[in-house]
Amino acid sequence: MTTTTTTTPLDLADVQGGILNPRPSPYVGTYLLLRIDDRRDGREMLRRLAERIAPAATWSADSGSWFNVALSHRGLAALGVPAESLATFPPEFRAGMAARAGVLGDVGVQSPEHWEWPLGTADVHVALAVIAKDAERLDVLLEEARAAYGRLPGVRLIWRQDCYALPTEREAFGFRDGISHPAVEGSGIPGSNPQERPLEAGEFVTGYVDETGDRAPVPQPEALGRNGTYVVFRKLHQDVAGFRRYLRDHSASAEDEERLAAKLVGRWRSGAPLVLAPERDDPALGADPTRNNDYLYRREDERGLRCPVGSHVRRMNPRDAVVTGEVRLHRMIRRGTSYGPPLPDGVLEDDGAERGLCFVFIGAHIARQFEFVQAQWVGDGRAFGAPEERDPLVGSHDGPGVFTIPARPIRRRLTDLPQFVSTRGGEYCFAPSLTALRWLADLEG
Amino acid sequence: MTQSTCTTTVKSGRGARHGVVSEVTAFLTVKPGEADELRAGLVRFHERVRRAPWQEVVKIGIVDMRHAVFEDDTRLLWITSFDTDWDPYIDDAVAIIGIENWQDWLRHTVEYSSSPEAFRDAAAVKRSLQAAQVPATGFYRAIPDLTLAQVEKGRRIREAFERVLDDPRAAEALQHPALKPLLDEAAD
Numbered sequence: 200m201t202t203t204t205t206t207t208p209l210d211l212a213d214v215q216g217g218i219l220n221p222r223p224s225p226y227v228g229t230y231l232l233l234r235i236d237d238r239r240d241g242r243e244m245l246r247r248l249a250e251r252i253a254p255a256a257t258w259s260a261d262s263g264s265w266f267n268v269a270l271s272h273r274g275l276a277a278l279g280v281p282a283e284s285l286a287t288f289p290p291e292f293r294a295g296m297a298a299r300a301g302v303l304g305d306v307g308v309q310s311p312e313h314w315e316w317p318l319g320t321a322d323v324h325v326a327l328a329v330i331a332k333d334a335e336r337l338d339v340l341l342e343e344a345r346a347a348y349g350r351l352p353g354v355r356l357i358w359r360q361d362c363y364a365l366p367t368e369r370e371a372f373g374f375r376d377g378i379s380h381p382a383v384e385g386s387g388i389p390g391s392n393p394q395e396r397p398l399e400a401g402e403f404v405t406g407y408v409d410e411t412g413d414r415a416p417v418p419q420p421e422a423l424g425r426n427g428t429y430v431v432f433r434k435l436h437q438d439v440a441g442f443r444r445y446l447r448d449h450s451a452s453a454e455d456e457e458r459l460a461a462k463l464v465g466r467w468r469s470g471a472p473l474v475l476a477p478e479r480d481d482p483a484l485g486a487d488p489t490r491n492n493d494y495l496y497r498r499e500d501e502r503g504l505r506c507p508v509g510s511h512v513r514r515m516n517p518r519d520a521v522v523t524g525e526v527r528l529h530r531m532i533r534r535g536t537s538y539g540p541p542l543p544d545g546v547l548e549d550d551g552a553e554r555g556l557c558f559v560f561i562g563a564h565i566a567r568q569f570e571f572v573q574a575q576w577v578g579d580g581r582a583f584g585a586p587e588e589r590d591p592l593v594g595s596h597d598g599p600g601v602f603t604i605p606a607r608p609i610r611r612r613l614t615d616l617p618q619f620v621s622t623r624g625g626e627y628c629f630a631p632s633l634t635a636l637r638w639l640a641d642l643e644g
Numbered sequence: 645m646t647q648s649t650c651t652t653t654v655k656s657g658r659g660a661r662h663g664v665v666s667e668v669t670a671f672l673t674v675k676p677g678e679a680d681e682l683r684a685g686l687v688r689f690h691e692r693v694r695r696a697p698w699q700e701v702v703k704i705g706i707v708d709m710r711h712a713v714f715e716d717d718t719r720l721l722w723i724t725s726f727d728t729d730w731d732p733y734i735d736d737a738v739a740i741i742g743i744e745n746w747q748d749w750l751r752h753t754v755e756y757s758s759s760p761e762a763f764r765d766a767a768a769v770k771r772s773l774q775a776a777q778v779p780a781t782g783f784y785r786a787i788p789d790l791t792l793a794q795v796e797k798g799r800r801i802r803e804a805f806e807r808v809l810d811d812p813r814a815a816e817a818l819q820h821p822a823l824k825p826l827l828d829e830a831a832d
């Protein structure tokens with residue numbers, strides 16, 4: 200890919216603070232979805248919220264709590280954004296996540312007609328993320344959020360999802376999450392892999408040169424379209440008991456179970472990557488942010504003897520490994536947060552509780568980044584030379600899944616993987632710049 | 645993998661070659677008003693070839709093939725690549741696929757239907773294609789040096805090897821020094 204020398208500096212004074220930045224640890228959050236029944240009330244809410252959102256230039260996690268706001272295509276329409284302007288947004292965003300179910304593999308029991316209401320319906324207009332370091336501060340901020348929408352009869356709260364990131368930073372299957380994230384050129388936010396060149400700002404913020412060497416068209420007018428980013432959220436149920444049973448049934452010892460679990464993910468539970476800790480978990484490595492993502496694949500592990508080519512993290516970011524396509528065009532910022540009560544340690548039977556991951560993607564190109572990764576790297580194996588395989592951790596299988604674990608002297612092949620993760624619903628949203636929030640609030644008519 | 649350049653040889657007629665594969669690119673003229681019948685005939689033709697068992701696929705020698713009707717239904721593009729040289733083998737391919745299956749679509753092209761030997765001599769197929777052929781400026785195949793038979797053999801060996809590896813006794817069996825090259829491939 201070309202490195203561009205004449206890029207416009209990223210206008211951090213206009214980007215919503217807290218979107219590009221890693222979140223503090225631990226933290227709690229609440230995702231709210233709102234419907235706009237009266238555009239004037241919707242605009243008034245945005246005006247109030249915009250006042251409370253710090254620009255990325257001065258934003259700091261030390262503030263302890265913050266909002267981010269994003270709108271679906273229908274939300275923009277509900278605010279009265281003119282049709283000519285709506286037509287300048289990318290087609291997949293205009294279609295919305297439910298309409299893209301075929302591309303994303305949300306079929307059968309995971310198809311939108313089975314999603315949790317109101318996900319996937321025309322009612323989802325505004326997504327409000329309320330994030331705080333602890334529950335007390337969250338309550339205070341939720342109060343403030345309520346002040347922004349509460350007394351406006353034309354805005355209705357239709358969904359609330361409470362989430363949390365544990366102090367251990369473990370997701371529901373028990374792995375440290377939120378480790379690997381890319382550096383964004385000009386953002387000042389360091390990436391977690393010192394060996395990965397920062398990605399061009401246009402990969403994550405609209406209106407800048409991206410990794411193609413070009414500046415993608417910006418939704419019009421520029422006041423609305425520039426300095427924004429797309430936010431994809433997906434509520435993903437995790438079958439934790441099923442995952443634990445699978446490990447137990449395919450291992451000879453507790454140690455074996457941990458090794459198998461690590462092979463599926465590509466990291467040990469502590470977060471230590473298999474490439475750097477091939478034999479056993481190394482909790483000190485897993486916990487050390489200066490080392491736990493400092494690796495590539497090709498030199499150390501071309502054939503996947505340490506980290507399987509088909510493991511979750513190697514699929515999601517093949518780094519320098521040889522796969523079909525150009526990896527740097529398919530990177531993303533993630534903000535995953537757990538929901539639901541953790542399944543107590545050692546429990547192997549499902550307790551019927553809803554739990555999983557509120558997956559959040561952030562990037563400037565929904566189709567080329569999120570949809571590509573979900574369809575090609577999660578839901579297919581051809582890019583990795585294994586057409587019959589899917590992502591062993593998060594992929595959907597229409598039958599028993601296959602997963603190859605390279606090993607000496609002989610590779611191991613699992614041929615009976617069940618599905619561990621199921622889609623409960625989600626939406627494609629646009630997180631406008633601060634200028635755009637004011638532009639939307641000032642719409643007339 | 646051996647590097648081979650794209651060359652045109654006398655044997656490959658006016659088609660270009662990359663490794664063991666040659667190409668044919670032909671622009672034919674659609675008989676006025678017959679585009680729909682042409683398309684229907686082509687669908688049948690492709691179905692016929694897709695149904696062929698592997699042994700027959702190797703005998704036919706067509707590596708890949710596409711047909712596209714364009715310019716308001718007036719023209720037909722045929723692009724194909726062929727194991728070895730297409731020129732000496734095209735008559736064989738016509739015979740194996742069945743002349744009637746070629747005529748089924750070629751009859752809707754000017755080049756074939758206006759040829760005096762059409763419907764009488766199988767060689768009319770080759771002549772009408774040659775008449776419509778244009779030289780390719782570039783021709784590239786990612787795997788230029790394997791014939792279809794070699795690809796098929798490779799597939800069978802791979803499947804056999806996977807079956808061996810699925811056997812719990814494989815690790816021990818592959819320790820024999822004579823099997824060292826296979827053991828090196830057993831890890832992934």
Ligand code: HEM
Nearest residue numbers: 370374375376377378379435512515516556572573593620
């Ligand atoms: C419930 C579902 C999921 C679980 C439990 C899960 C879990 C994990 C874990 C434990 C890691 C390693 C920690 C890290 O590098 O931050 C990871 C990394 C990652 N995941 Fe997931 N994930 C899920 C769904 C997804 C989905 C749907 C996508 C994308 C469409 C995705 C994309 C990624 C990416 C890009 C990485 C970083 C890879 C790297 O840079 O090395 N994940 N995930």
